[in-house]
Amino acid sequence: xxxxxxxxxxxxxxxxxxxxxxxxxxxxxxxxxxxxxxxxxxxxxxxxxxxxxxxxxxxxxxxxxxxxxxxxxxxxxxxxxxxxxxxxxxxxxxxxxxxxxxxxxxxxxxxxxxxxxxxxxxxxxxxxxxxxxxxxxxxxxxxxxxxxxxxxxxxxxxxxxxxxxxxxxxxxxxxxxxxxxxxxxxxxxxxxxxxxxxxxxxxxxxxxxxxxxxxxxxxxxxxxxxxxxxxxxxxxxxxxxxxxxxxxxxxxxxxxxxxxxxxxxxxxxxxxxxxxxxxxxxxxxxxxxxxxxxxxxxxxxxxxxxxxxxxxxxxxxxxxxxxxxxxxxxxxxxxxx
Amino acid sequence: xxxxxxxxxxxxxxxxxxxxxxxxxxxxxxxxxxxxxxxxxxxxxxxxxxxxxxxxxxxxxxxxxxxxxxxxxxxxxxxxxxxxxxxxxxxxxxxxxxxxxxxxxxxxxxxxxxxxxxxxxxxxxxxxxxxxxxxxxxxxxxxxxxxxxxxxxxxxxxxxxxxxxxxxxxxxxxxxxxxxxxxxxxxxxxxxxxxxxxxxxxxxxxxxxxxxxxxxxxxxxxxxxxxxxxxxxxxxxxxxxxxxxxxxxxxxxxxxxxxxxxxxxxxxxxxxxxxxxxxxxxxxxxxxxxxxxxxxxxxxxxxxxxxxxxxxxxxxxxxxxxxxxxxxxxxxxxxxx
DNA sequence: GTGAAAGCGCTAACAT
DNA sequence: ATGTTAGCGCTTTCAC
Numbered sequence: 001x002x003x004x005x006x007x008x009x010x011x012x013x014x015x016x017x018x019x020x021x022x023x024x025x026x027x028x029x030x031x032x033x034x035x036x037x038x039x040x041x042x043x044x045x046x047x048x049x050x051x052x053x054x055x056x057x058x059x060x061x062x063x064x065x066x067x068x069x070x071x072x073x074x075x076x077x078x079x080x081x082x083x084x085x086x087x088x089x090x091x092x093x094x095x096x097x098x099x100x101x102x103x104x105x106x107x108x109x110x111x112x113x114x115x116x117x118x119x120x121x122x123x124x125x126x127x128x129x130x131x132x133x134x135x136x137x138x139x140x141x142x143x144x145x146x147x148x149x150x151x152x153x154x155x156x157x158x159x160x161x162x163x164x165x166x167x168x169x170x171x172x173x174x175x176x177x178x179x180x181x182x183x184x185x186x187x188x189x190x191x192x193x194x195x196x197x198x199x200x201x202x203x204x205x206x207x208x209x210x211x212x213x214x215x216x217x218x219x220x221x222x223x224x225x226x227x228x229x230x231x232x233x234x235x236x237x238x239x240x241x242x243x244x245x246x247x248x249x250x251x252x253x254x255x256x257x258x259x260x261x262x263x264x265x266x267x268x269x270x271x272x273x274x275x276x277x278x279x280x281x282x283x284x285x286x287x288x289x290x291x292x293x294x295x296x297x298x299x300x301x302x303x304x305x306x307x308x309x310x311x312x313x314x315x316x317x318x319x320x321x322x323x324x325x326x327x328x329x330x331x332x333x334x335x336x337x
Numbered sequence: 338x339x340x341x342x343x344x345x346x347x348x349x350x351x352x353x354x355x356x357x358x359x360x361x362x363x364x365x366x367x368x369x370x371x372x373x374x375x376x377x378x379x380x381x382x383x384x385x386x387x388x389x390x391x392x393x394x395x396x397x398x399x400x401x402x403x404x405x406x407x408x409x410x411x412x413x414x415x416x417x418x419x420x421x422x423x424x425x426x427x428x429x430x431x432x433x434x435x436x437x438x439x440x441x442x443x444x445x446x447x448x449x450x451x452x453x454x455x456x457x458x459x460x461x462x463x464x465x466x467x468x469x470x471x472x473x474x475x476x477x478x479x480x481x482x483x484x485x486x487x488x489x490x491x492x493x494x495x496x497x498x499x500x501x502x503x504x505x506x507x508x509x510x511x512x513x514x515x516x517x518x519x520x521x522x523x524x525x526x527x528x529x530x531x532x533x534x535x536x537x538x539x540x541x542x543x544x545x546x547x548x549x550x551x552x553x554x555x556x557x558x559x560x561x562x563x564x565x566x567x568x569x570x571x572x573x574x575x576x577x578x579x580x581x582x583x584x585x586x587x588x589x590x591x592x593x594x595x596x597x598x599x600x601x602x603x604x605x606x607x608x609x610x611x612x613x614x615x616x617x618x619x620x621x622x623x624x625x626x627x628x629x630x631x632x633x634x635x636x637x638x639x640x641x642x643x644x645x646x647x648x649x650x651x652x653x654x655x656x657x658x659x660x661x662x663x664x665x666x667x668x669x670x671x672x673x674x
Numbered sequence: 675g676t677g678a679a680a681g682c683g684c685t686a687a688c689a690t
Numbered sequence: 691a692t693g694t695t696a697g698c699g700c701t702t703t704c705a706c
Contacts, residue, residue: 005480007683018693023685031691048476053456054391054402055683058698065391067457076422078415085413088439097453099434102425116434119390120404139385143342259621281618284596344699355677360701368675392699395682 006047015043026051057121063144068307069117070100071110071127078252079277079296080128083150086300087126094308096123105194107131118145124307126150132193134159146310150303152195153320160306161320164294166196166276169325170203171210173274173292174248176329178211182246182272182337184219186237188230188258189250191223200250200276219244230257238265245337246272252279259285272335287331298323343384352380363388394458400481405644406436406454408447408464410488413439415589416614416633417465420487423637424463431645433460442531444468455482461644463487469530471496483647487640489532490657497643498657501631503533503613506662507540508547510611510629511585513666515548519583519609519674521556523574525567525595526587528560537587537613556581567594575602582674583609589616596622609672624668632660 008022015022017040024032025040032040043049057065070087072080084100091098099122101113110131117125124146134157137147147154149161177185187204190197201222208215219237224230234257237244247262249255255275262268269287278293302321345359352359354377361369362377369377380386394402407424409417421437428435436459438450447468454462461483471494474484484491486498514522524541527534538559545552556574561567571594574581586592592612599605606624615630639658 005683009683019683020685020693021691024692027685033691036692048480050452050477050480051456052458052683054458055395055698056685058392058395058683058700059685060698061686063698065457074422075425076415076418078413078418081413081415081418084437085411085439088412088437092438095453097436097438097457100421100425100437101429101434102422115387116432119388120402120434121389121391140387143385143387256618256621259618263621279618281593281596281616281622284593284600285618285621286623342699346699356700357677357702358675361676364701370675373676389699392682393701395684395699396701397682398702400682 005052006049007052008049010047011040011043011049014047015039063121064123064311065121066094066096067120067122068096068098069113069120069122069125070098071103071113071125071129072100073128073130074102074104075100076102078280079294082296083128083300086297087304090301090304090308103128103130105130107133111136114140123311124148126303126307127154128152129154131155146307148303148307148310150299158318160303160310160318162299162303162306162323163320164299164323165325166199167203167206169292169294169327170200170248170250170276171207172203173290173327173333174204174207174211177246177272177274177333178207178213180272180333180336183213184216184242184244184246184337185213186219186244186247187215187221187250188224188233188247188254189220189222190254197222197250204248204250224254227253227257230254231261234258234261235265238262238267238271244271246274246333246335249273249275252277255279255289255291259289268332269335272337273332282328283330285332287335290328290330290333292325292327294325295323342389343386344389345386347384348377348380348386351384352376400458401460401648402458403431403433404436404457404459405433406438406450406457406459406462408438408440408450408454408462408466410465410467411439411441412437415617416631419633420465420637423634424641427638427641427645440465440467442467444470448473451477460648461485463640463644464491465489466491468492483644485640485644485647487636495655497640497647497655499636499640499643499660500657501636501660502662503536504540504543506629506631506664507537507585507587507613508544509540510627510664511541511544511548514583514609514611514670515544515550517609517670517673520550521553521579521581521583521674522550523556523581523584524552524558524587525561525570525584525591526557526559527591534559534587541585541587561591564590564594567591568598571595571598572602575599575604575608581608583611583670583672586610586612589614592616592626592628596626605669606672609674610669619665620667622669624672627665627667627670629662629664631662635660 011022012019025037057063103109107130126148128151132155134154137157147159153161189201192198221233249258274290276292282289282291349356349359362374394400440446444467463485465488469492471491474494484496490498526538529535558570586595611627613629619626619628
């Protein structure tokens with residue numbers, strides 16, 4: 001940006017119209033004679049005038065910037081990237097641009113990014129939260145900013161939320177394993193502070209309980225600080241005398257690591273496996289990996305719709321929309337105990 | 338945003354200081370007595386005041402918004418997502434937020450997004466271009482917006498550019514295949530209108546020429562409108578009497594599809610394969626797939642550095658930075674003809 | 675050290 | 691149908 005950019009005043013001077021007439025033409029407001037409008041258009045082209053939305057929003061009623069912010073776990077992971085894309089597509093249809101940022105499970109980073117986006121006066125925020133206390137958002141909402149939560153609910157703050165059937169998805173996927181007689185089932189999940197991790201583990205517990213199978217604590221681990229910890233845990237699991245006959249990997253990075261170790265130990269045809277989250281290549285592995293997947297596209301679309309509905313003035317009670325998971329059974333769950 | 342947000346004037350009234358003093362405190366300017374500053378801070382907290390960067394940039398010299406825009410091929414593909422992340426990290430260190438959008442190889446979309454971001458007065462733009470004529474950016478640069486091109490160069494517009502060794506990467510990776518006696522080598526690439534596609538194909542031609550092997554046009558295809566076209570072409574290739582003994586897949590989606598068909602036809606241990614671009618699971622496949630990969634992280638980092646250098650006033654000639662590719666040899670190229 | 679006034683580029687409200 | 695004026699929230703400039 002700098003002072004050499006032409007303004008509406010420059011355009012007005014160039015074509016002999018008034019500032020307001022230029023504003024009308026630029027904003028497509030009715031009531032300008034075609035000939036005058038054409039003159040304005042010509043001046044705009046000649047001067048390479050570019051509208052400054054940011055200045056306009058300052059004075060405009062409601063002050064909307066046609067901009068939203070998106071807080072993701074990590075922009076570069078496939079789940080976040082897919083969500084981002086579906087939100088982008090919805091926003092594009094409304095002429096809205098989107099800011100995005102990664103939180104890396106850091107609550108401080110969440111607040112920093114919220115502040116950063118609000119300093120740029122986004123109309124609303126779509127958040128995959130990392131913090132567990134969202135009371136700080138109340139003041140922002142009062143000031144006119146809207147919020148939608150995706151993947152995980154807000155805490156201490158009521159808001160529209162889009163989640164998936166984490167628990168039921170896990171529970172359902174375990175049915176066939178249990179029916180096939182698996183009882184030594186290992187579970188590798190994320191830290192319990194993460195909502196989705198708790199829910200998925202709840203689904204595991206529920207399936208085991210309904211199948212009247214005792215959960216063996218030594219086969220369960222919730223939370224890995226690093227990939228190497230997954231590796232160590234799996235290697236240990238597989239070297240046990242009573243090694244598990246099946247493994248549930250509750251997240252894509254974990255699934256990837258489990259596949260890696262199973263292959264390294266040549267046990268990929270001996271130990272059954274279910275993963276949570278999509279993997280682009282699940283059907284190319286040997287055996288192909290059975291997965292519980294979310295409809296990320298639908299989640300992004302619904303989240304954006306909810307946000308825009310609020311921006312359009314909807315004041316109905318906040319909604320929780322639940323999008324079902326899908327279980328795709330492949331070779332890895334045809335392995336018998 | 339709306340009229341209920343407190344402004345600096347509200348804060349000033351609340352704490353009995355002047356507007357300018359509040360501005361000084363908010364912006365961390367020196368020369369405010371600690372006690373007064375503390376009063377201001379207290380009022381800020383009490384009123385939940387949030388700085389409006391967008392209003393400030395209107396009057397500020399240079400008019401910087403601390404915001405940049407990122408134009409990617411497709412936000413949700415792993416290459417774009419990784420690039421995005423490395424740019425985000427660099428930007429974060431400077432307190433800069435980033436807009437992002439997908440072009441889907443559509444030149445019109447490129448211009449729309451450039452306009453959309455400029456309407457929001459980004460300080461600069463990092464572009465993986467889809468158009469082949471960037472003369473339209475000259476006026477924007479004159480107006481003070483800066484540009485860096487990544488992955489593909491600009492056309493008709495000089496700018497800082499970060500590219501990778503597409504041609505040499507392909508050529509180098511083919512050496513061992515050729516040494517091993519492969520001569521019927523198929524090449525599946527992108528449309529030639531895409532710079533990287535041309536460059537990679539050039540590398541293929543060069544390797545074949547140096548190896549004194551004639552390129553068979555029937556084994557080459559540049560451009561697939563859809564995945565199904567890849568499938569059809571590969572099936573046809575593999576059903577030939579003189580089917581290729583090796584395949585070069587010049588892009589990750591193509592590689593994925595080739596792997597899929599090779600497995601379906603049970604030829605994955607018979608036909609050698611090299612892919613361009615990284616695949617998270619290349620080493621989990623059977624055979625593991627040899628890949629030519631770019632250092633996406635370095636590319637994003639360099640691009641952001643170049644952009645910030647320009648924003649900081651650097652006026653040296655525009656640079657082209659070339660980041661080397663890496664060839665990781667795995668099982669798929671140990672297959673003999 | 676602190677503050678008053680002007681003005682950034684635009685839209686709202688009100689003329690004409 | 692077109693224009694004039696005020697003012698959005700802030701930074702600049704300049705005065706105290």
